[in-house]
Amino acid sequence: MMKIQIVLGRTFLLAIICAMMCFSSCKTEQIVPSQEMPKDISGNWKVIKATRNGTDITNLVDFSKFQVAFNEGKYTLINKLPFLVNQDGTYSLDNPQYPFQIVFRANGTQPIPTAFNYPIVNGVRQLSLTFSPGCPNNTYIYTLEKATK
Incomplete structure (x- = not known):
């Protein structure tokens, strides 16, 4: 009888310890994604590679x-x-925070969308525009960097 009490006591103690560990270790942490700032492409940009x-x-x-x-x-x-x-005309980005496309709208013409990439290369922000003016068999990629005046 005493052996049964010891086994039950140990089992009960083990169950209490497990329950305490579960309750104390389960903390719900809410991760809030940071808001990316809208991409600012204002300024003069020059072609560094084509x-x-x-x-x-x-x-x-x-x-x-x-x-x-x-x-x-x-x-x-x-x-x-x-x-x-x-x-000359207006432009817009498909998503100000995570742009993948820029749309050019020359005065009085239809909007012209093109692929847009905005990487930082060697610590310097670049723009990469991919387009096919006229002939779809020719694809141009202009890589631009901010011009220093």
Whole structure:
């Protein structure tokens, strides 16, 4: 009889210890995702690399003076070169916090969407625009960096 009491006592004690461990170790932690700031592309951007169908054409064309200036929903082309649009106008991002597409709307024309990438490379913010002006067999990728005046 005493053996049964000892076994029951140990079982009861073990059950209490397990219950205490379960209640004390189960803490619900609520993870709140941080809000990403909207991407700010305002400023003047210059082409640092250009490819056509995967071939680097940066040195074939003088991109040094060409810039795209973004300011308050509007863009301005400086020293125009072949680009997705050939007139100044407005732009918008498909998602201000996580953009994957930028839409250019030249004054009086249909909107022109294009792939948009906004990476930081070697500590410097870049824009990458992928487009096919006219011929869909030719794909251009312009990589831009903020211009220092």
